[in-house]
Amino acid sequence: TPKHVRALASVHRASSIFAPHDEFPERHIGPDDKETATMLSKLGYKSMDAFVGDAVPTKIRVPATNISNETIAAFSESQLHARAKALGAQNKSFKSYIGMGYHNAVVPPVILRNVIENPQWYTPYTPYQPEIAQGRLESLVNFQTMVMSLTSMDIANASMLDEATAAAEGMVMAFVSSNQKKKKFLVDSGVLPQTIAVLRTRAKGFGIQLVIGDASSAIEDQALRSELCGVMVQYPDVNGNVKDFAALAESAHSAGALVVCGTDLLALITLKPPGEWGADIVLGNSARFGVPAGYGGPHGAFFAVADKLKRKMPGRLIGRSRDATGKPAYRLALQTREQHIRREKATSNICTSQALLANMAAMYAVYHGPDGLQRIADKVHGFTQVFKSTIESVGYKVSNSTFFDTVTVDVTAIGKSAKDLHEASTAVGINLRQVDNEHVGVTFDESITPEDLVKLINVFTSVVSSPSVSLADLKEPAGSSIPPELKRTSKYLHYPVFNKHHSETEMLRYINHLASKDIGLVHTMIPLGSCTMKLNSTSSMIPLTWPEFSNVHPFVPYDQVKGYHTVIKELEEDLARITGFHSTSLQPNSGAAGEYAGLCVIRAYHENRGEGHRDICLIPISAHGTNPASAVMAGLKVVPVKSLADGSLDLEDLKAKAEKHRDNLAAFMITYPSTFGVFEEGVQDACKIIHDNGGQVYLDGANLNAQIGLTNPATCGGDVCHMNLHKTFAIPHGGGGPGVGPICVAEHLAPFLPSHPAMSSIGIKAIDAVSAAPFGSSSIHLISWAYIKMLGGKGLSESSKIALLNANYMASRLSGHYSLRYKNTKGRVAHELLIDLAEFDKAAGLKVADFAKRLQDYGFHPPTCSWPISTCMLIEPTESETLEEIDRFCDAMIQIREEAEDIITGKQPKDNNLLKNAPHPPSVIALSDAEWNRPYTRREAAYPLPYLEEKKFWPTVSRIDDAYGDLNLICDCPSVEELAHS
């Protein structure tokens, strides 16, 4: 049969020569009209409408005339580009010296082009399949190693969402370490204000009491000491001060409290690292290592702890283990700490983190190495010294005597007010930190040139009418201003990886080599159920790295970021339209962070009505593990609700529990379509039950891709929902983040949406901040904004329909070979399908993992494994996959089914077969005849289907031993000695 020949994806000849011919839907949606027709007819439908009618329950359908997302006009790709350019031009390119945890970054060009602008790096998923993810696993270990080495801590994880939420995690760890007994947490007043705001929010849910003040003196309060679980300091602090916290740490430890330290990796090149003066938990933002400010992010925060705390550490941890042949290999370690295992016992809900940005920061350290970083730290510190001495010479007074890169300037010494300085600086395009009426703050970074420094100094000289200085006046500082006892003396980054790749050629090859080990959307479908791995279009990615969007400090005045605020406003409005809700907050940096924010909003709503005692949260047992974890974090008690045999919610059980808890019912969390991949018929009934009992409904929008233009969370009966912009709205997953988890809420909840210290106007009912930056990871909002604007309302609806069709076509092809666990009364699934492999375990001891690893040999990324049911695979093709790709995947699945049959029937032994031995990397295929003790040929192992002859992605290691790695936990890079030994 001739290969399928396809026309343009779904739109053909333009109706008018004046219509744009670069419309996005036809590029985004995989199947063209012919393929769509083929799939419909194979499923027995005459029209798309008939099919959708069967797939989506009629009761929840939004009437066609009423689908408000369809009012969103579509921009063509070039129109969007022009619009983004125009908006970018509305952001003013001021030079910011604001500091407060954010800096101007210098992205090494080789990293810019080959990491953040390279789909090989940005399209992969979280490395749950380590055999086809060794590249970014290695890079994340570099990140961990860099953090461990610079902080001098025992172990570090593979990134957190931002510095403020990392601090909140640190606080909760301290609390948990006291067995949740000691409720006081001391916060030094030098901690970043946005961190304090987030601590405040988080403290509330756990019932922790924050004490804010001068930590070194406050800690001596005996009453406090007995209840103290931890203390947090900032090193250097927000005003630039570098304090010696050794005594404080000793005092905290003697009170049985943990010391949490917010810090800065560049400063630690010069300063004695927290691990050497007693900190237990060290965290911060790694973004100044080559990640643009982006008006708030995304940035990789880091988190490092002392060895004794490692098994309580939140977030993902990469460890070294070995593969089936004994070869060293990386993989996610201590996975049992994840939410799907811990659920309501969890105290953290972090899932998607900031892998891509952590990788950028790690690559920056690889590129510069210890010498290069030293040079940068010297420069930054040196500039600060020169600035300080020069302005002091004209009468200013610097308030902090010790400093690394930040000084707080007392302007009263020269008889001026801070306003005078801000006026003078703004007039020449410079932003200083707004401290108070008497002080301004100035923070230096790698990007500042001598010319910038002169311009900055002359702002200060002009205000006192001193003569201006010129480049020639700049003098080298005499040595460092760090007191000897605070100076770093220990070595750092003495691992080979940080000392080899310093020429651009070597760096390029290293980046490319790691990328070559990883499967991404550039290779194949990634049909991970619940993850919606769709096209991350180039058009939506391009504006992201434009300087007008990337080089913006998150705390600049609004009038400098009009372009950004148009994007933010339009995205907020479009999301509200799509969900059917009233208002949006873009602040949460992941889906889980959105859940938490939404539940906090619900709590605030109840409180505001005098029902603060409502603390019961009903959650179906099928829910994603982050749901119960978020509920706990918001101070709610989780009560599970059962599912029926057909996968749907047990409405009886729901009703019983809602009524039982009617006096204390706070919320019900539900995923829709359910995590089993079906649209519940009774969702509205369920919501009514909750409302009738005084609760609010939280809708987990991870599966929103199935809904758009057909139904929406408001119609389903929800009050609040989060979306994963990194799923439904096409932000690339980046190998484990960034993510954005905005929440949309009904009108009655709008007043409670999160605030932020840097927000210009905040309602008084608003909850405190949930993220470090006022609008979260602003730069990547551009991606979803572009995605929505380019698809337009109709394209969005069409995408959802095709997502449903692709999944149902796949279900139909696989049925007869695999048992579909759930479908609706019409025999249809939603946008994903759950197949149950339990029978294979029974028949031949074949596990889900054996099928998954074998899929790797077929060049595919496996679907979601063992979730939400341990014996199942959850498969989600999305609308971006063509029929050809879907058929190829089904062919592979069916062929594996046949391979399994040979094992079941005994043609192949149960312990030595194609599935158990999978995957087969080239090094295994190359085993000698003597070593190849397998009852199948190498060709059967490597080329089981003909398409693999032309195109095959190879795993680089064989199956990885998880248990071995967890027993022998090693989370840093190989050292010089180890490499020499190997």
Place this chain on the structure above:
Amino acid sequence: TPKHVRALASVHRASSIFAPHDEFPERHIGPDDKETATMLSKLGYKSMDAFVGDAVPTKIRVPATNISNETIAAFSESQLHARAKALGAQNKSFKSYIGMGYHNAVVPPVILRNVIENPQWYTPYTPYQPEIAQGRLESLVNFQTMVMSLTSMDIANASMLDEATAAAEGMVMAFVSSNQKKKKFLVDSGVLPQTIAVLRTRAKGFGIQLVIGDASSAIEDQALRSELCGVMVQYPDVNGNVKDFAALAESAHSAGALVVCGTDLLALITLKPPGEWGADIVLGNSARFGVPAGYGGPHGAFFAVADKLKRKMPGRLIGRSRDATGKPAYRLALQTREQHIRREKATSNICTSQALLANMAAMYAVYHGPDGLQRIADKVHGFTQVFKSTIESVGYKVSNSTFFDTVTVDVTAIGKSAKDLHEASTAVGINLRQVDNEHVGVTFDESITPEDLVKLINVFTSVVSSPSVSLADLKEPAGSSIPPELKRTSKYLHYPVFNKHHSETEMLRYINHLASKDIGLVHTMIPLGSCTMKLNSTSSMIPLTWPEFSNVHPFVPYDQVKGYHTVIKELEEDLARITGFHSTSLQPNSGAAGEYAGLCVIRAYHENRGEGHRDICLIPISAHGTNPASAVMAGLKVVPVKSLADGSLDLEDLKAKAEKHRDNLAAFMITYPSTFGVFEEGVQDACKIIHDNGGQVYLDGANLNAQIGLTNPATCGGDVCHMNLHKTFAIPHGGGGPGVGPICVAEHLAPFLPSHPAMSSIGIKAIDAVSAAPFGSSSIHLISWAYIKMLGGKGLSESSKIALLNANYMASRLSGHYSLRYKNTKGRVAHELLIDLAEFDKAAGLKVADFAKRLQDYGFHPPTCSWPISTCMLIEPTESETLEEIDRFCDAMIQIREEAEDIITGKQPKDNNLLKNAPHPPSVIALSDAEWNRPYTRREAAYPLPYLEEKKFWPTVSRIDDAYGDLNLICDCPSVEELAHS
């Protein structure tokens, strides 16, 4: 032994905190100080100076105080970025409707980011090693297929330098087809003026007489017919006219002349293709298929011929063949047509062509497919119709009755002059074509929006004080304006590859899949002697795709391109400084084009002195094949000069021949250091001999990388030299182009440098144009400009020294294992080394290719093979490779030497061994035990050295059968039927 740990490449702690810390030399140069010291000491030197003293003959050294390149100041990477931005801002972003073979391009974002901005595509070399280049070979076959299909010709090549030089090649083919007997070539006056200018230059060398006029009538002249070798037409012509040339073609054929047609691929979607009305040779510029105008290029020109002419076709041709296992595979076909074989019998010198741009155009066709292209063609034609009817309705007259996308407007009909129109259009940022005082030209393209069209129309309405039109006034045109007999009726692009990859996901995967088959600098050293494959830095590549440089028509007024002209001027000056010469022309688009231009300048110089009879060109037998080919093209007679046994020029022979030809001696061409990789001691003596006998010295600067800061072509005694900016000055090779081959000349030759019809001021002695665009491939001048400015004078010198050191270190490691063919009296080579493998052929029938293919198994791109000596490999590491990479390569070479020893000693059979069977792709490693009938293990084949366990680039096919492919020449993609069959 512990792995090598290195510091930053060569600069350590900054001397001042005010010094930039992103200086380029330390990133560009591979070895750091420690590695440099190691290499020097292994070679027995105490200092770099001592080493350089031995490597470079003292007599030709430029005194340190006199090295003018060292005056070039260095910009850091960020400084260069800022400067490029500032210069870009000086280019005005006008919308050009100038046409004349150039259009505004719309680059599909997925192609922009993943091809032209992707080092996987831009860093590879010409696919001389097809087993590790199947990706771009396939893409180039797509290009050929696209051209064949759209032109309806039998065969097309893989690109030409530009449309004008392609036309010149067409003319010469016509001349050669008449056995160089018929000297007249008729050129229709509708041919592009820049094409005519280049034809004029080229005609001169071959003694062809151009006749310019209305071809359809002129051809009936009987006197002309008897001498006519060919006729060239433009379809549509420069004024937009689409003429029916069927009768002309018939008439030409009956006179025994060939028909050469310049055309436009987009127009051929709509117009009857030249292959269907009798054209024999069809050519043009493919750039409107998604390649930016770039103020002149680089662009991929195309060239297609009738079957009977295929073996005379210039340029590279990709064909399908099969590998050792019978698998289909692509490779360069009919290589015997290349210059190194044909030398002075060649009539074309094209070598580097425009592979990267051809690949972009091919990808554009893959992305849009026939339906998408049709839609674009309809739009462009439709806009032209709407424009024409609208301006005619207000009184203008359009001179051409037939058109595709271009109209010539007669402004006298409304009583105005062209100047009035140009003034009105320039005032609103629009460029029209300057035809003459009575006419302006307007050409439409894909980028024009309805808003643009309205604005354009209103320029015309305003001049006649008509009311302006608005978007709402635009009406769809009624059908096409192409007369039925000129309409295309045949199918096009009906191959699967153009009908599958239309979603962005599929396109991305296709681009990535092809890239994954190809080795580039992103993987490994490419030590191709004479090719200087060094770092193509990201910083130098970034400005290239900025719109302010890419979206500029080559014929805009100078005052719109001030930024470009600063770059051009600075690059010209820096190159003059580096070569020691007076003036530079950037016009030639490749090294070979530079040779030709330089020789034409020499001829013009002689002519100007009344010595036009001088036509002898002495060329050493070791010269690159393009040298004699270029000489022939410039109308010179080649006289070869011998080499001595030590590889140096035979000065006796030179002297004898110079004296023998003293009356007619025009030039001597010499490569320095020689193509054997040594600095000739006697180069100045040789030049003196030439000058004494009235000749000029042409220095082939392919090896300039060995010279900078040590000597220069002027000091060596030359009068003119070309440089390959794609070698010495770091323009990426793009898998076979683009290139830039500027020439620098001594003061006495400066007046003769090439002119161009679009140049504002031209000296009267200037030769005619050698390229279609006045400054050649302007956009990529940015790369070399950035490279020179970022290295600065000192960095340039340092680079040359390290290039010498790396080559000599490699020579020393390989000696004892391989025989070094040539070295100087001190035992040193220059920047490359020639090893002779003849002994292995004698001992065991092992050829150069066997070693080369085996190197592929070690993950390396082999060195230059069998050139300049058939039994040799020429190895050039360049300064960008680290000691570690060089050692890795040497380890591989030495291990292969040991494998060869086993064959020589009979341990392995002569016909079935690791070398003869190399390379070993995964599909071969996976052969069943029965099929693996080889006397070595799979591990020995695939993992002969330990480093391969961690990092190995795999060939995708086994050794390719060249002879089979040439016998069964197939140069298009597989058809639907073929694919179905396979």
